Amino acid sequence: xxxxxxxxxxxxxxxxxxxxxxxxxxxxxxxxxxxxxxxxxxxxxxxxxxxxxxxxxxxxxxxxxxxxxxxxxxxxxxxxxxxxxxxxxxxxxxxxxxxxxxxxxxxxxxxxxxxxxxxxxxxxxxxxxxxxxxxxxxxxxxxxxxxxxxxxxxxxxxxxxxxxxxxxxxxxxxxxxxxxxxxxxxxxxxxxxxxxxxxxxxxxxxxxxxxxxxxxxxxxxxxxxxxxxxxxxxxxxxxxxxxxxxxxxxxxxxxxxxxx
Ligand SMILES: Cc1cc2nc3c(=O)[nH]c(=O)nc-3n(C[C@H](O)[C@H](O)[C@H](O)COP(=O)(O)O)c2cc1C
Numbered sequence: 001x002x003x004x005x006x007x008x009x010x011x012x013x014x015x016x017x018x019x020x021x022x023x024x025x026x027x028x029x030x031x032x033x034x035x036x037x038x039x040x041x042x043x044x045x046x047x048x049x050x051x052x053x054x055x056x057x058x059x060x061x062x063x064x065x066x067x068x069x070x071x072x073x074x075x076x077x078x079x080x081x082x083x084x085x086x087x088x089x090x091x092x093x094x095x096x097x098x099x100x101x102x103x104x105x106x107x108x109x110x111x112x113x114x115x116x117x118x119x120x121x122x123x124x125x126x127x128x129x130x131x132x133x134x135x136x137x138x139x140x141x142x143x144x145x146x147x148x149x150x151x152x153x154x155x156x157x158x159x160x161x162x163x164x165x166x167x168x169x170x171x172x173x174x175x176x177x178x179x180x181x182x183x184x185x186x187x188x189x190x191x192x193x194x195x196x197x198x199x200x201x202x203x204x205x206x207x208x209x210x211x212x213x214x215x216x217x218x219x220x221x222x223x224x225x226x227x228x229x230x231x232x233x234x235x236x237x238x239x240x241x242x243x244x245x246x247x248x249x250x251x252x253x254x255x256x257x258x259x260x
Contacts, residue, residue: 007134012182014138015069017171022075026135030170033131037124045083045113046121049156051076051167056155063151064144064167065242073169075137078145078156079125081117081163083109109161114257121165128168138173141166144242149249160256184211205230 001009031048039045051057061071070076087109090096099106109117129139145152145167152164190200190208200208209229216232217223226232237243 003134007130010182011129011133012138012180013140014171014173014177015140015169016174016177017069017072017074017138017169018174020074020172022137022170022172026137027075029135030128030131030137034124034128037120037127039120039123040116043086044120045081045086045117046124047080047082047085047162048124049078049080051078059151059155060142060145060167063148063155064142065147065245067142067144069140070142070167070169072171073140074171075169077125077128077168077170078164079121079166079168080158081114081121081165083113083117083161084159087161108260110257111254114163114254118163118165121163125166125168128170132170136172137170138177139168139170141168144246146253147242147245147249149252163253163257 034048035044051060057071057073057076060076061068064070096106098104125141129141132139143166145164149164152158156164158164186208190204212229216229221227223232226235
């Protein structure tokens, strides 16, 4: 197996870091690799905020669904989907007037632009993850940075056409973390289809969740009233407070991109 595949296959989220800073030359290498990520139209529709301020780190550990390890991460990168830079440049260039002269539509960034910008930001983030991994670092995404938009907007001075899509915690893994193996995944047959989408039937779901079911239920019929992995996940993830806040917060951000 080649080294690239080895890096990808052994990666796992790391939430426990050695008390060691990430040296500047290593950070520079990760960032250089990150900016080589594919980007829609080569527009680089994202920005990265390095969070170095102790108070901001402490705040994020609370506002991102109370995850204290965020404050302990030696290196924190916030990935923003960002059309603001282009919107500012268009304005600087007088693109609105140009559009009028040319009979082009006059418009502001909208939903489709946001989706592209999110793609860009996440592809860049994942490039950072793999670059960091290849240099012996561990990392963990924090999707909860999409919550509490109003607080994060104030914290980072976020302008209208940005979207805080992911926070990355990066640091050297502790010994215990290095020894830990990668986490399980669903089998390919449930995830990869040929030519068209295929909805799974009850038997397939049974096979898909077989391992998870026996791990969670250990031959018991119920866990706190839940009788299936579906019920467990519904309670733990889908109907959890953080998921409700996530949806409220994202709705608030979307207003920026959808209302005139
Ligand atoms: C979009 C996204 C958001 C995530 N948010 C969090 C988070 O807020 N907190 C956390 O501890 N892990 C978070 N994770 C990490 C996942 O829990 C982790 O990737 C998953 O459990 C699979 O484990 P692995 O990365 O070790 O393979 C996130 C991952 C992704 C891709």
